[in-house]
Amino acid sequence: MARGEATRERVLDAAERCFASEGFEAVTIRQIARAAEVTLGVVSFHGGSKEDLFKTVLARRVTTLDNLRKAALAAVRARGDMTIRDVVDAYLTPYLDIASRGDPQWRAYAQLIARVASNDDYFPEVRELYDPTARIFIAELQRLRPGASAEELATVLTLTVASMLSIVASRARIAG
Incomplete structure (x- = not known):
């Protein structure tokens, strides 16, 4: 076995x-x-x-990330006085922590997700995997900025995540 x-x-x-x-x-x-x-x-x-x-490859790391992100958000909520930066940090930091450990498979995952996120053909798979947790974070952002639409906040979160993935997936650009 x-x-x-x-x-x-x-x-x-x-x-x-x-x-x-x-x-x-x-x-x-x-x-x-x-x-x-x-x-x-x-x-x-x-x-x-x-x-x-x-x-399967796309899905296998999602649960780990989702659990870490939700735990980070719960910790921020428990502290009180939450800011937009706190919410975004709770979404990004778990991945950055994992990626900074130097595990080549998490780096490959970052490269794969960066590739997939930039191609609309994969939107159905990405949406199914990532949207449930992203919606929790977008709702929290909307609570902090009630004048912003969910669509605007989703755009900001998506662009932020895409930037993070690009940086993590392509260290050579930065090191060069």
Whole structure:
């Protein structure tokens, strides 16, 4: 059982890196199998179709992020006197904390999400995964700025997150 789970993680990690570097359309199951050092059948067994594998890769880190973000927001609420900056920090900081640990898979995830977030073709998958928690934060922002529409606040949050993902996913730009 543990060996099967380790193989599954290796397949998902390889798929995450491949999708992040090449994009969904350019990646083949054969490339993922080669990167994971498994057979094509093992990739299919653990991931299903390429589309299913892609959705699994996108979804597998969302729960971790959602839980950390909600906990950060709860901590801010408990402190009282919440500001817009507090709400935005509660949304961004959990990811930044994880990304700063140097885990190459979280960096690949950042690259993948940056790629996906900039392509409207993936909007349905992204919306399904991220909108439930984002709505909680947007509602909190709207409570702090009742004159702003939910759409305006969603735009601001989306642009802020896109900037963060771009920075985390492309350290080379900044280091250069």
